[in-house]
Amino acid sequence: MADTQDPVTTLTASCLCKSTTFTVSIPNSKLPIPTHLCHCDICRRFHGTFAAFHADIPPPIGLNYDTLTSFETPCAVRYFCSTCGAQVLDRAKEGENWCVSTAMFNHKDVDDIFEYTAHIFVGDTKDGGMSDWLPSVKGKELKRWKTTPKGRGASDEELPLYWRATAPPKESAKEDRVHAHCYCNGTSFYLHRPDPCKMSRELAEKRISPRDPSKWIAKVCACDSCRLAAGAQLVPWAYVSKGHITQANGEPFEVTFGTLKAYRSSPGATRTFCGTCGAQCHYVRDGEDIVDISVGLLDAESGTRVEEWLDWQTEKLGYPEDAEGSGLVKACAEGLKAWGRRVERRKEYTS
Ligand SMILES: [Zn+2]
Ligand SMILES: [Zn+2]
Ligand SMILES: [Zn+2]
Ligand SMILES: [Zn+2]
Known part of the structure; x- marks a missing residue:
């Protein structure tokens, strides 16, 4: 009998210190995986960056919780490496939904795996943040949502490129x-x-x-x-x-x-x-x-x-x-x- 199983692509993730590694197996029929940049205040403060690069994935394989520290937010548990601090994953509190930081994979391995489709929670940035620097990736325009299209936030409003809620800073108003x-x-x-x-x-x-x-x-x-x-x-x-x-x-x-x-x-x-x-x-x-x-x-x-x-x-x-x-x-x-x-x-x- 012919093998009807969907072939999978397996990716290996690793943090900087390499004490946290795990693999993710994705059915090829699900590729490429739609991936977003989340500009929300929570992601920004967790990573220390402008945005998190997040993709939904099947449950990770080989994750060793002993190497990780967890932190709970209202809707998710975030995991970061206890040694180097890398924010590797988060899991929704309800269900088995996992979300991975796509940065944990080598660029060359995942350039065709993760497809950047949207900026979400751009409204939190007040000035557009890094979304203004990534209007498109590989020729595909990224949507720019004030919150999220999934209706988790207050509105599904789309924002134009170079949107900002605040005026550009005045040179005279300088806090010390x-x-x-x-x-x-x-x-x-x-x-x-x-x-x-x-x-x-x-x-x-x-x-x-x-x-x-x-x-x-x-x-x-x-x-x-x-x-x-x-x-x-x-x-x-x-x-x-x-x-x-x-x-x-x-x-x-x-x-x-x-x-x-x-x-x-x-x-x-x-x-x-x-x-x-x-x-x-x-x-x-x-x-x-x-x-x-x-x-x-x-x-x-x-x-x-x-x-x-x-x-x-x-x-x-x-x-x-x-x-x-x-x-x-x-x-x-x-x-x-x-x-x-x-x-x-x-x-x-x-x-
Ligand atoms: Zn650097
Ligand atoms: Zn580490
Ligand atoms: Zn976020
Ligand atoms: Zn802290």
């Missing part, structure tokens, strides 16, 4: 500090405006925006290490100096404070994440004054791109060579450039 915190609030700190007197000249040149000295330089990293630590293919960082961060209690910055845990991701570098909710928080180099802050933690008036504080480097992603073969990352590189030119034109027009 901005709050940052993870989802559970166990890690809470403030970032202050750059003061060239508090850092070396060399560092000031690298970290303070040459166009607006009240802003820090920010960049989106596409490297494998950031991908596997944050559970996101595109990881936004603000490049700052240590002396400009204070803990919520007023104490100066330390590598670990509050609920932070540290993971040595490479010789000379430490990544920190919240030990309670798993949010990726900082990247710190030994013996240097520099700290990278996960932009998803910042609470700016204008929205998630934190434009009143950050000058985005739009011409190039960090380490695009690590993401070779990823239609998603390539699309972001192009979308970011287009957005950068648009912002420049807006400034010329208003100045």
Whole structure:
């Protein structure tokens, strides 16, 4: 008798430290899997990124719960690696619905497996967030939902490209500090405006925006290490100096404070994440004054791109060579450039 079973494609997921691995078997008839970017406040604070890259999958195989920490939200249980903090999966509290961070797979293995179809909860970003940098992936336009088309939220409204609920930040309205915190609030700190007197000249040149000295330089990293630590293919960082961060209690910055845990991701570098909710928080180099802050933690008036504080480097992603073969990352590189030119034109027009 002929084998009538649907052939399957098996994918292997792994976190940065490799203590969490599992496989997912997907019937070929279900491919490609519709995948969305979730821009909701919860996902942003859990990953420390602009959005989560999520796909519904069959129950994972070989998951070792001993390597994971769980955190419950109102409708789901989220799992992150207890050693490196990678947000790998979540499971709905009702039923057996699993959702995976698609970043946990190698780009080349999944470029045709996960098909990006939509941005959801764009309304939470206030400024469009990263959805403006990914209008389409591999030639296919992504829908942009204010909440979600599934009716979980208050409306199914679609939003246009470059939508924003807030006006672009006014150059005159400059708070002197901005709050940052993870989802559970166990890690809470403030970032202050750059003061060239508090850092070396060399560092000031690298970290303070040459166009607006009240802003820090920010960049989106596409490297494998950031991908596997944050559970996101595109990881936004603000490049700052240590002396400009204070803990919520007023104490100066330390590598670990509050609920932070540290993971040595490479010789000379430490990544920190919240030990309670798993949010990726900082990247710190030994013996240097520099700290990278996960932009998803910042609470700016204008929205998630934190434009009143950050000058985005739009011409190039960090380490695009690590993401070779990823239609998603390539699309972001192009979308970011287009957005950068648009912002420049807006400034010329208003100045
Ligand atoms: Zn890990
Ligand atoms: Zn979400
Ligand atoms: Zn936390
Ligand atoms: Zn990186």
